[in-house]
Amino acid sequence: QVNSKQGGSPCKEKHVVLLSPVGKIKISGCETGLHEIKLPKMSVLPSRAESSVPCEVCEGAEEMTEPLQQCTAWLRAYFCEPATTGTLPVPAFHHPLLQRDSFTRQVLWTLLNDVKFGEAVSYKQLADLAGNSRAARAVGGAMRSNPIPIIIPCHRVIRSSGGTGNYGGGQLLKEWLLCHEKLQKEKLAR
Helix, strand or coil, X not given: CCECCCCCCEXXXXXXXXXXXXXXXXXXXXXXXXXXXXXXXXXXXXXXXXHCCCCEEEECHHHCCHHXXXXXXXXXXXXXXXXXXXXXXXXXXXXXXXXXXXXXXXXXXXXXHHCCCCCCEEHHHHHHHCCCCCCHHHHHHHHHCCCCECCECHHHEECCXXXXXXXXXXXXXXXXXXXXXXXXXXXHHC
């Protein structure tokens, strides 16, 4: 349960499940904004055929709030027509971590606003961008606590050595997302 700002009353959380090329993505939120995106754990990468799975809501479509509708539209675009994500509204967020002022929030907002589709940034570079060049480890902590993965693109944060680093959705999913963005960006450049 997430408390809303007005008087601390709990909000009415709704849930949807989006069938995507990487599996079922569980999304929760209320009228005010998104609470969380839960990614599937992947043990094998999807095949080419699975990668072209149409993105569609397979559970919860009847009670979608505006932020949930915006989220599913944004994720559908991300997987199917990435060039259009920039024209779509980013849904409002209503997770306590993104409500209070903290370095973690600063890092997540910086990542959302400054690291674009198809780009990658090291933990140290993101710490610099967020205003504390010596906080690379704290950036790692912020990535681990990101409640809105993919939209807040923590998969784009990699090690200075070029290694992918850890990811809440697992190593395979991080590699898939980075590869998806690289291929889509190359396609757009042609």
